[in-house]
Amino acid sequence: MIRYVTSRLASLIISLLVASIVIFAVIEVIPGDPASFMLGVNARPDTLAALRSEMGLDQPLIQRYFAWVTGLLQGDFGNSWTYKTPVADLINDRIWVSLPLAVYALVLSTLIAFPAGIYAASRRGSAGDVTIMGATQLGVAIPNFWFAMILVLIFAINLRWFSAGGFPGWDNPALALKSLTLPAISLALPQAAILARVMRSSLLDMLTEDFIRTARAKGLSHRQALWRHAVRNALIPVLTIIGLQFSFLLAGGIIIEQVFFLPGLGRLIFQSISARDLIVVESVVMLLVFTVIVVNFLVDMAYAIVDPRLRTKT
Amino acid sequence: MTLLTIRDLSVAINGTTILHDVNLTMQPGKVAAITGESGSGKSMTALAVMGLLPRGAVATGQIMLDGTDILQTSEPALCKMRGNTMGMVFQEPMTALNPVQTIGDQVAETILIHENTSKTAAHRRAAAMLERVGLPNDRFPLSRYPHELSGGQRQRVVIAMAIALRPKLLIADEPTTALDVTTQARILDLLRDLVREFDMGLLLITHDLAVVSDIADQVAVMQKGRVVEAAPTRQLLTDMRHPYTKALFAASTHTVYLPVRTASVPLLYAKNIVRDYPLPRKQLRGPRPHFRALDHVSFSIDHGERVGLVGESGCGKSTLTRAILGLEDVQGGQITLGGEPVFTGKKPNLTVRRKMQVVFQDPYGSFNPRHRVDRLITEPFHLLETPPTGMAREVEISKALQDVGLSQSDAKKYIHEFSGGQRQRIAIARALIIAPELIIFDEAVSALDVSVRAQVLDLIAALCRKRPLSYLFISHDLSVVRSITDRVIVMQAGKIVEQGETETVFTNPQHPYTQALLAAAPQLPELKHATEIV
């Protein structure tokens, strides 16, 4: 177990290190002079010089990289050139929209997919299975942002159950959750369709395993064998998908935020791209990638809980 | 009182009849065996008794178990009977247990599902039952997971699960087929003891006639879904009626006649071979531990010599094969073929390679399913400097196919069009096409039914008569090795414990391990009637 955790932990640290180098290289090395890139060709020399020293461009590359990473580790993401405020503050304002949205969507997706997948697998070939599989086939094909537009059209514009966009802040949690509900649904349903399909096929694979036959020979009914023996084993591939989905939900959230005018990381990143504020883009991308890598690490840990073979093997 | 009566049982799956009017009767406290080759319907009969026939199966007739007709019983009622009135043990212990549940939970589940008892009580009884099947709690606590146990130990867990509630009938479907011969002997002993102690009936499904004659009180021989002959074991062994039964027993005791071997010039020479596999580090520092798969192995094979290699799984047989074939390097010693080293770094030495070929065990995995037979068997031509082309190639192909009893027209077929026995013939054709000096048969007949196995062994003997072959015949089956080799090597845990003339070793084994192996292998009694018809 300790070996497993250490090796995953090492892999986590290496991934973060390499990811940070890649991001740093793309943002600060490829453009040549990031400062003149950010300010455009008509920039005044004194502004340019100010930005250069702000970004530390007079220092060697290696030193700049280490300064950036040590800053990140201490929660110092630098200062935004356009907003003239610390990037950390900007992120702190927005992450409390993006992260809850992703988690909300993940919870919804799992809550929908597990029962649907298990039901479809346990009644393979039945009308219910066919219906669920048809619905998931459709769900997989629907772009979430278009689905979001349809939801707005139906529930905000026609039925007026929800507001079409905006976010009231967390002062009133119920209201905040309500304003995140349509975005979360539009993110979650297509992902739930994928997850339900994986759950179903993984379960069907498990149901052909010898140990299910053994369980049946012990006197378990088909349902009991499914619930007690197949589901936990089927979770192993499902966990992988859930881990991957989190990164898709986080990234997909950036798009959905556009549909619902939510003040999240997506809005921040698009505004920064159009303002060419590379400092903000760099930090937000690093944060997104960091989250994905950490979530993958957590999924690896979850494997070890589900699968005892991982605890003793390497 | 009769425990189990099967009357006119027929089973059809999606319209195809699998079982035809099967009849069988057995008493409590007795062992009834159903035997036959693959596809005979013996496992289907067992599943029918458990009420676990696959989807789409329609069964007619009657299966009376302890006064209940299984075929007329509802699924919920069957669930109450399974594990309680009847239990079942399956062939593959490696996959028969849930990998993410402890053995204690899995054994206790049988009790909990049928009886209204506390979890603690169920675990206590599970512990007692595991103890009874030979897994004492101090060494095998209930918290163990299946992957921490060996195949034989897992099979004991499966048995414990099946008998936890002392069922009246235990069905065992090839319970020892996946196990080593010494483990098999111990599991059979356990089953025999349990039958006596619990006074339960054991319905044993096995293809192995030696096992049948060893343990069963009565036998039913099945062929293509029908019982062709059924009788008390002793009676059947002395007085076989049906030609299929006779043929089956004849094939099981089949001996081939090898031509006398010719001159003795050394061909393969292995000296002090050591092969280590690195294991994962236990501590972060210090040397990496190793698993020694081959421990100073030395032997030689002469030109025209037929050598057998026996040993149980994990003894180093496959590692040795790979080392001889030059596929993997060794950590110590040297293997030479015709004076040249077989392993020559990353780039294989073709002059050595072309002197060796191999025939593998699995007739289904030995061929690329996307190539035709002519391409498959000419793959060794890659080893030749000037491989034959055009007409010459066609001639070689048809000669190779005819040598193994196939026809020229088979050259353009794909491998899935052939049966297991035919595939092994094709594998032999592939091995022989460049006339190698040494052939390695790696469990080459182990996956075949007895009658097909006899034919393939005959083919090998016939090929030896045509042209002196030198081969290393690797097998876990002692009776096969005995008739097809001149000399035998016995391996245990990476070491050669004994080697010598085959007959000498079999009649007068010196090493305790060889003695144990021979003692554990179930033997068919001398069968006058069976040999007569050959």
Added chain:
Amino acid sequence: MSRSLIIGLYLTAFFITLAAVSLVWTPYDIQSLDIPNKLHRPDGTHLLGTDHFGRDILSMIMMGARTSIAVAVVAVGIGMALGVPLGLLAAARRGSLLDEIIMRGNDLVFAFPSLVIAILITAVFGASAVNAIIAIGIFNVPVFARLTRGAALPLWERDFILAARVCGKSAFRISCEHILPNITNLMIVQGTIQFSLGILAEAALSYIGLGAQPPTASWGRMLADAQTLVSIAPHTALIPGFAIVLTVLGLNLLGDGLRDWLDPRIRVVRT
């Protein structure tokens, strides 16, 4: 052939035909604006109506199909061309440092969803269809590399590979002769699925302005344009959406149908 295969074939063929026809003919020129006729509902003159500039939506859909298919095909092509050899190499050198590096590299790329890659590229190079292709293509590389390695590893343990090694064949030759033909079906099926995902990704990137730029027509941008008009002219939002859904659905059905037809044991990865 199964029903899903037939439906999938028809849908896919339909959209490919639309794209192909647009190369030589569209009902209207999508470059010319016709403001007086803007936001027309579908009728006889404009089968699918007009958008906020009075452009014919059917013509836009046809041109958009071209963009979608082109971006997705090239992106999947990049993914296969790089991913499959990497996966074969990793499997041939399984357990080595090289294998470890390739697989860890894959994991790392997986941490950058294509949207994040697109953001990075766009931030530095600006938005364009080419950048969308690169972003989606890069993301496809680890998908194919993992899949190839995963399918090749058990093959390497098979006896027929051992037999080929006994015949002195090199790892490269075995990979080409024995491994590749046995994973082709899997690649075809997964390729279809990635194709559909590519179409979704292109639409998403264009929707947020990181993909194809005007005047190139794109379903995603049509949706972005329609967003503020959804209450007054729902057809401008519904039609491009249906085009995406039907294309993706068609490809998915085609993939599933091909899977059942070629080899039902194939497991595709969908994320």
